[in-house]
Amino acid sequence: MKKLFLILTVALFSLGTVNAFAQEAEAAAATEEVAAVEAVEAEAAAEAVEGSLEGETMHHVLMQKFLEGGWGWMLPVLLCLVLGLAIAIERILYLSMSSINTKKFIAKVEEALQNGGVEAAKEVCKNTRGPVASIYWQGLDRYNQGLDAVEKAVVSYGSVQTGQMESGLSWIGLFIALAPMLGFMGTVVGMIGAFDAIQAAGDISPTLVAGGIKVALLTTLMGLIAAVILQIFYNYIIAKIDSLVNRMEDASITLMDILTAYNKK
Numbered sequence: 001m002k003k004l005f006l007i008l009t010v011a012l013f014s015l016g017t018v019n020a021f022a023q024e025a026e027a028a029a030a031t032e033e034v035a036a037v038e039a040v041e042a043e044a045a046a047e048a049v050e051g052s053l054e055g056e057t058m059h060h061v062l063m064q065k066f067l068e069g070g071w072g073w074m075l076p077v078l079l080c081l082v083l084g085l086a087i088a089i090e091r092i093l094y095l096s097m098s099s100i101n102t103k104k105f106i107a108k109v110e111e112a113l114q115n116g117g118v119e120a121a122k123e124v125c126k127n128t129r130g131p132v133a134s135i136y137w138q139g140l141d142r143y144n145q146g147l148d149a150v151e152k153a154v155v156s157y158g159s160v161q162t163g164q165m166e167s168g169l170s171w172i173g174l175f176i177a178l179a180p181m182l183g184f185m186g187t188v189v190g191m192i193g194a195f196d197a198i199q200a201a202g203d204i205s206p207t208l209v210a211g212g213i214k215v216a217l218l219t220t221l222m223g224l225i226a227a228v229i230l231q232i233f234y235n236y237i238i239a240k241i242d243s244l245v246n247r248m249e250d251a252s253i254t255l256m257d258i259l260t261a262y263n264k265k
Contacts, residue, residue: 072186073182073183073185073186073189073215073219073222074186074218074219074222076182077179077182077183077186077219077222077223077226078222078226080175080178080179080182080226080230081175081179081225081226081229081230083171083175084171084172084175084176084179084226084230084233085229085230085233087168087171087172088172088230088233088234088237090168091167091168091169091172091237092233092236092237092240094165095165095237095240095241095244097129097130098129098130098131098165098244099130099244100128100129100130100132100133102132102247102250102251105124105128105132105133105136105251106251106254106255106258108124108128109121109124109125109136109255109258110258112124113258113262114262118140118143118144121136121140122137122140122141125137125140131158131161131162131164131165131244131248132247132248132251134157134161135154135157135158135161135248135251135252135255136251136255138153138154138157139151139153139154139157139252139255139256139259140259141153143259147256147259147260147263150255150256150259151256154252154255154256155252158248158249158252161248162241162245162248165241165244165245166241169234169237169238172230172233172234172237173234175226175230176227176230176231176234177227179222179223179224179226179227179230180220180223180224180226180227181223182219182223183219183220183221183222183223183224183226184219184220184223185219186215186216186218186219186220186223187216187217187219187220188216189215189216190213190214190215190216190217190219191213191216193215194213194216
């Protein structure tokens with residue numbers, strides 16, 4: 001429930017920012033259109049537009065390009081980016097909270113096992129967060145059943161913890177593939193519109209095809225940008241998971257060595 005709430009919070013905040021972003025862009029576009037209509041001479045209008053563009057910030061330029069690409073194709077790509085980022089941020093927070101100092105934890109468990117027995121070691125695991133502590137607790141909980149039962153529990157619960165860490169990655173992978181596909185679809189639609197305009201006019205004119213080609217290029221660019229951003233987060237999360245899995249495996253081997261030595265006493 002906490003995971004879903006975090007993802008929805010990030011997504012809603014991002015969508016609210018996009019809505020304000022679009023409203024400002026529409027107001028800016030309307031202002032520019034009125035100024036262009038009131039201009040009498042073409043040279044004066046061009047100079048006015050050039051001056052306004054030079055005074056615009058990158059924020060306004062991005063808003064304008066977003067609207068020029070068309071809501072029909074730019075918004076789905078943006079939604080893929082927002083939802084993918086929401087899931088990625090949630091995974092990064094989860095993995096960061098799962099990371100602990102494994103060496104210090106193992107030392108505490110071993111000390112508690114020597115001084116207070118299995119129950120004291122289980123208490124240390126219970127009070128420590130992360131997948132390593134959970135695996136240790138599962139193994140210690142089956143100590144009375146023998147070392148073979150401990151080993152099976154550690155292996156089985158290690159797979160469960162790995163699955164929990166990888167939760168949500170399939171959705172990020174979907175958005176990575178979907179964003180450029182939607183961008184390319186917008187490209188195809190834009191080019192079809194450009195050729196329809198040429199066919200209707202019976203002549204090839206830059207003004208006829210410019211709009212369709214512009215939509216095509218902007219939607220493709222948006223899709224590729226979204227895919228690149230999500231791919232970076234995806235690879236970072238995969239690297240983080242691999243690091244945690246390696247720590248889990250090393251810690252599991254150490255647990256078996258500790259319990260084997262403790263069983264001989």
